[in-house]
Amino acid sequence: MTTEHNPNQRSDWILDATTPATSLDELRRAEILVHTRYPDPGPWYPLGMATYAGLITVAIAIPDPYSIILSAACICGAGIAAMTYQKRRGTNPRLAPQPDRLRREMAIFLTGAGAIILALVALSSVAPLWVVAPTAALLAGVGTAVYQRRYANAAHQVEVDAGIEPLASV
């Protein structure tokens, strides 16, 4: 089968097209919005993380089979919460093309989380569970609240830098 060259075909789509610079600009903005627009979970995020950290600390410390049951419940709960939030957000951003400013905030958060876990492990060798678990909850809650605010500010700044009109609520 041969296809005939139609000289009008290209002009059809060129009429629909914008300039290369405009197309690239629109593409760049759209790519940024994937990472910067998300429904604010509000105080539920730090509260949820605090509860999760406290429960998982208890789950690790208590004897089997309660340890396995509570660990499984924590993991399932976290999975369900993450899936529900992702559905509500409407997208699941890939981390690789994330703007540098946001990646930096995430790296700081993960480094801080790692440091807190190491500190809690050290604390658990000298303090009882009723001290370690509330400490884990408190640190996770405060750390998440700080991260939440820093990430929102960074997302706002990324949009400003890209010439996007940020949401008023941010």
Added chain:
Amino acid sequence: MSLDALDPLLAPAKRLAALGVLANSSHTDFVFLRDHLDLSDSDLSKQMSVLAEADYATVKKTGRGRRRQTWFRITKTGRRALTDHVAALNALVDAAPSAPDLVSES
């Protein structure tokens, strides 16, 4: 760089932007694309149908009733087409004469 390097399917800026969103996510739903690309339901449906027919994106529907969501995911073909098209656009922008050049020519 000639216009032949451009992908006619990605010429409309909103369709290109939609594919850009998909390239930056593992999957994205209809409402997110509609709200953030500032498109009407019908226009977005049309744009996404073109991408799906060209095998640039896949469509998956989940849930029922009011919880029904339509999710889109970029394909390997779509990712390659996007990369090539963006490279061609960048080459065109780089090759375009700047405003002072145009003034001096006239």
